[in-house]
Amino acid sequence: MLRTIATILWKDLRIELRTRDALSASFVFCVLVLVIFNFTLDLGSEEARRLGSGFLWVAFAFGGILSLNRTFALEKADGCSKSLMLAPVDRGAIYLGKFLANVVFMLVTQVLILPLFVVFFNVPAESAVPLLLLIFLLGSIGFSSVGTLFSAMAANTRMRELMLPLLLLPVSIPVLLAAVETTQYALGVNENASDWFKLLIVYDIVFVVASYLGFEFVMEE
Amino acid sequence: MTASAVLSCENVAKRFGRTTALRSVTLSVQEGEFVAVFGHNGAGKSTLLNIVATLIRSYEGTVSLFGGDLAKANEETRRSLGFMSHDSFLYADLTAYENLVFYARLYGIRDPSGAVRAMLGRVDLAHKAQSIVRELSRGMKQRLSLGRAFLHSPKLLLLDEPYTGLDETACVNLNNMLSEFTAGGGTVMLTTHDIDRGFRVANRILVLNQGRVVMESRTAEIGLEEFRERYHGILSK
Numbered sequence: 001m002l003r004t005i006a007t008i009l010w011k012d013l014r015i016e017l018r019t020r021d022a023l024s025a026s027f028v029f030c031v032l033v034l035v036i037f038n039f040t041l042d043l044g045s046e047e048a049r050r051l052g053s054g055f056l057w058v059a060f061a062f063g064g065i066l067s068l069n070r071t072f073a074l075e076k077a078d079g080c081s082k083s084l085m086l087a088p089v090d091r092g093a094i095y096l097g098k099f100l101a102n103v104v105f106m107l108v109t110q111v112l113i114l115p116l117f118v119v120f121f122n123v124p125a126e127s128a129v130p131l132l133l134l135i136f137l138l139g140s141i142g143f144s145s146v147g148t149l150f151s152a153m154a155a156n157t158r159m160r161e162l163m164l165p166l167l168l169l170p171v172s173i174p175v176l177l178a179a180v181e182t183t184q185y186a187l188g189v190n191e192n193a194s195d196w197f198k199l200l201i202v203y204d205i206v207f208v209v210a211s212y213l214g215f216e217f218v219m220e221e
Numbered sequence: 222m223t224a225s226a227v228l229s230c231e232n233v234a235k236r237f238g239r240t241t242a243l244r245s246v247t248l249s250v251q252e253g254e255f256v257a258v259f260g261h262n263g264a265g266k267s268t269l270l271n272i273v274a275t276l277i278r279s280y281e282g283t284v285s286l287f288g289g290d291l292a293k294a295n296e297e298t299r300r301s302l303g304f305m306s307h308d309s310f311l312y313a314d315l316t317a318y319e320n321l322v323f324y325a326r327l328y329g330i331r332d333p334s335g336a337v338r339a340m341l342g343r344v345d346l347a348h349k350a351q352s353i354v355r356e357l358s359r360g361m362k363q364r365l366s367l368g369r370a371f372l373h374s375p376k377l378l379l380l381d382e383p384y385t386g387l388d389e390t391a392c393v394n395l396n397n398m399l400s401e402f403t404a405g406g407g408t409v410m411l412t413t414h415d416i417d418r419g420f421r422v423a424n425r426i427l428v429l430n431q432g433r434v435v436m437e438s439r440t441a442e443i444g445l446e447e448f449r450e451r452y453h454g455i456l457s458k
Contacts, residue, residue, distance in 0.1 A: 007326040015314045018353075082276050087327040088300035161362025180316075220278055 004089040005219040008097025022070040026063035026109045033059035038120040052121040053183035068147040072155035095215035102144035110136040128186040134180045142175035149211040175203045227408045233282035242268040244432040257423035258412045265432040266412035270379045274304040303375030309366045313355040330374035344368040359386040380411040
C-alpha cells in the first residue's frame with residue numbers, strides 16, 4: 001500500500017514540477033485575492049489581523065479548488081483513470097496518493113503566500129510562523145481530504161469546474177471556520193482556540209477516513 | 222465452462238440508456254487462444270472488452286474470468302489482465318520512460334527500470350525514452366501503449382483496435398509480439414476492422430453485429446476469402 005501511495009505521489013509531483021499548472025494557477029489566484037482585499041479595504045492593524053485570516057483562507061480555499069480541479073482532469077485525459085482502476089492495487093491507496101499530492105500543492109502555495117500576507121496586511125506573523133504552519137497543514141489536510149474525493153466525482157461530470165466548488169464548499173465550511181479561528185489565535189486576535197483546534201483535528205481524521213473508504217465507489221462506473 | 226477456459230460469458234447484455242450495446246452474448250475463450258473480434262462501429266466490441274477488463278461493472282448475465290466471477294474480480298485478477306484501449310492510458314506530461322516506470326511500480330514489477338528499458342526496446346522506442354509523451358507521434362504513442370499493456374506479463378491480453386496508427390513495420394512487430402505471447406501460453410482477445418491482419422494472426426474469429434455474436438469460427442476451418450465474403454454479407458444486412 002505504501003508503495004502505491006508513493007508511486008501515485010511521485011507521478012503527480014513529477015507532472016507538477018514539469019508543468020507547474022496547479023501551483024501557478026493557485027498561487028496567482030491567492031496573490032490577486034490578497035491584493036484586491038488589501039487595496040479595496042483600508043484596514044487598521046487590529047482589523048487587519050481580525051479580518052486578514054478570513055481573507056487568507058478565502059484565497060486558500062478558491063486557490064485550492066483551482067488546483068484540485070486539475071487533479072482528476074489529469075487522470076481523465078487519455079483514460080488514465082481507467083488504467084488506475086485496472087491496476088492491481090488498493091483503490092484507497094490511489095486516493096491517499098492523490099490526497100497527499102494535493103496537500104503538498106496547497107502547503108507550497110500557503111508557504112509562498114505567507115510573506116505576502118505579512119507585508120500586505122502588516123500582520124506581526126513572524127513570531128507565529130511555527131503555529132501558522134501547523135494550522136496550514138491541518139487546514140490543508142481537511143480541505144484536500146474531501147476535495148480529492150469530490151474532484152474525482154466532479155471529473156465525471158460535464159461541468160466539473162463549476163461542480164467542484166458547489167460540492168466542496170458547503171462541506172468545507174467547518175474546516176474553513178476552524179482554520180480562520182485558529183489563524184486569528186496565532187495572530188493574537190483570539191485568546192483561546194482550543195475547541196477550534198480540536199475541530200480541525202477531528203474533521204481531518206473523519207474526512208480522510210470517510211473519503212478513503214468512499215473513493216472506490218466514486219471511481220466505479 | 223471447461224477447466225482451461227480463461228474467459229466465459231453467458232447471456233451478457235449491456236445497455237447505455239436507450240442504446241443496447243450487447244445482447245445476450247455467450248462465448249468462451251480457452252487458454253492460449255487468439256480470438257479476433259470483428260464488427261462495424263457500434264457493434265459492441267469495445268463494450269465487450271471493457272466488461273472483461275473490469276472497467277464496466279454493471280451488466281446483465283454472467284462473466285467468469287480465470288474460473289472466478291468477474292463481478293468479484295480482485296487485485297490478482299486485475300494483475301492477470303493486460304488492456305490496450307482506444308485511450309492511450311499514458312500521461313502526456315511524463316516521458317515514455319517515466320510512464321512505463323509508473324505502471325511497473327503500480328504492478329509491483331521487480332527492477333522497474335530494467336523491465337521498462339527492455340520493453341522500450343521491444344516496441345522500438347528506446348531512442349524516445351526521455352521524450353515527453355505529448356511530443357510523440359500517434360504511432361509512437363500506440364507502441365508505447367502496447368508496451369504498457371505487455372509490461373507486467375499478463376495472462377489475458379485485451380487489445381482494442383491495436384493496429385490503428387501503426388506503420389507496416391510496427392504492425393509486423395506487434396504480430397511477432399503477439400505470436401510470442403500466445404506461444405508462451407498467453408491468451409489474446411483483439412478487436413479490429415482490419416480483416417486481413419485480424420484473420421491471419423488469430424486462431425478463432427468472432428463477429429459482432431448490433432450487440433449479438435452472429436458468426437464464430439476457427440480460422441483453420443474457413444478461408445480468408447470466404448470469411449471476407451460472409452463478413453461483408455453480415456455488414457450489408
